[in-house]
Amino acid sequence: MYLEFHQVDAFTPRPFAGNPAMVYRLDSWLGEGLMQQIASEHNLAETAFLVREGAAWHIRWFTPATEIPLCGHATLASAKVLFELYEEAGEAIDFVCQSGALRVTREGERLVLDFPTAQAQQVPVSTALEQALGLPVLEAWQGNELMAVVASEQALRACRPDLRALAELPGLGVIVTAPGERHDFVSRYFAPGIGIDEDPVTGSTHCSLIPYWAKRLGKQELSAYQCSRRGGELHCRLQGERVQIAGEAVLVASGRLYLNEA
Structure with missing residues (x-):
């Protein structure tokens, strides 16, 4: 067979x-x-x-x-x-x-x-999150994943997290996001707890990323890039309780x- x-x-x-x-x-x-x-x-x-x-x-x-x-x-x-x-x-x-x-x-x-869309609640930035990522975190949001907002695309690209420590944090994985240099926002996604050290391009995480950045930037259509080694570009739109990716x-x-x- x-x-x-x-x-x-x-x-x-x-x-x-x-x-x-x-x-x-x-x-x-x-x-x-x-x-x-x-x-x-x-x-x-x-x-x-x-x-x-x-x-x-x-x-x-x-x-x-x-x-x-x-x-x-x-x-x-x-x-x-x-x-x-x-x-x-x-x-x-x-x-x-x-x-x-x-x-x-x-x-x-x-x-x-x-x-x-995926709903998330703002939560305090924990020492465990910052230590696992090895960089300062400006905001943290908890939904199915834990989302960490950092200062810049440069900081996001330079991030070399402790994957074992990330696996101990709540949620399916950890999204790291920042304002983009050529895109409205950029991100990376680490989910070692479910067998994915770093996902190259993740559509589902944008169910929470799009509402966050749409509100922060005051726009419904956004360009996004996931800064993994392989990399990928996403064209995003917020439409009420739905997102188009x-x-x-x-x-x-x-x-x-x-x-x-x-």
Whole structure:
């Protein structure tokens, strides 16, 4: 028995940049343990599994260590695969997941994610957070992730965190963000507690980043860049309780995973 997989680099127009994700389109669900093993085998930040349910696609995402409730770049990658390889009709694809209804729309070369905003509450800046990041933190916000606002893009790029200490902090991971030099804002994302030391480009963190920066900068449309080694550009828009996150994606590999039926 074999399963087809497709690897896509998301939030980039060229291969070997942006954030790689693995995509499996399934006829029916595999066991949860098997999906986790497959994700661990690929060892990418996320592996997405898709099963059609009515007019929508049910989507689940696994890191090498655990299942997560929301992922932007692997959803973008999944839409790329459905549109281009499986010839999904129309200009929009609806997904359902643990976090509710999602949609991806084609706009020229870009794919646009429509996600819910993520709420966060401002919390005191802890000594543990500053020590783990190794730099001063101006503000801290707690939601599903812990977000640290720092003074500049230069400071953000120079950050060399203590990953073991970060894994002990509350939340799925730690977002570090700052005003951008060429973009409205920049960010990085560290989630060693769920098997991702540093994610190259993270769509889901922008569900909290966009509302924060929209309010701070007084604008609804924003340009963003995630300053990882691979890097990725995101075109962002706040629309009420939803965010739109647009980017390009490129297919880089397809193949078969063989399963031992014994």
